Amino acid sequence: MPRVVLVGPPGSGKSTTGATVAELLGVGFHDTDAAVEAAAGRSIADIFVEDGEPAFRDLERAEVSRALAAEDGVVALGGGAPVDPTTEAALAGHTVVFLDVGIADAAKRVGFAASRPLLAVNPRASWVRLMEARRPVYERVATHTVDTAGRGVDEVAGEVARLVGTDP
């Protein structure tokens, strides 16, 4: 079982902070988006364009299920992963940290580049809409919440590592 699973919206820092948390804890780091891309041999943006979002969600659900069973370090999910009911149910019993962030910090961090297809059109409005819909899901699955607003990667990673460092 992973030591900690990171959830939160795009730009909350799951992928970047997760790698630092893993270093601090001396464990491996696994990003489910990177695993989906490696297995498909294509970027997430290409999977969205060529096969559509439902096809990506199917790949994501399968990869998250595998990672929750097989990985034992830090696991970062994609921002939409916990919205899937199967994935939400599978997160029960795991140590899950919700990296919270507001639109101002997320916009500064992500720049809303084309690599995040859901934010390609009207990025700020799309991000706010996604976050409004998903916040209840993040709050339901989280065992801990860390506010990342105005805080750098090292500070956030240090707090996450302290929160979960004593967990078995």
Ligand SMILES: Nc1ncnc2c1ncn2[C@@H]1O[C@H](COP(=O)(O)OP(=O)(O)O)[C@@H](O)[C@H]1O
């Ligand atoms: N706490 C932070 N402070 C400043 N920049 C950050 C922070 N967390 C992440 N970033 C930067 O924001 C961008 C998006 O981070 P990323 O880890 O990909 O987020 P996510 O995986 O949650 O979408 C990256 O360029 C990263 O370096």
Ligand SMILES: O=C(O)C1=C[C@@H](OP(=O)(O)O)[C@@H](O)[C@H](O)C1
């Ligand atoms: O919010 C989403 O639905 C998505 C977030 C992305 O991951 P990050 O949250 O790591 O950017 C990636 O999984 C895909 O573009 C879909």
Ligand SMILES: [Mg+2]
């Ligand atoms: Mg990410």
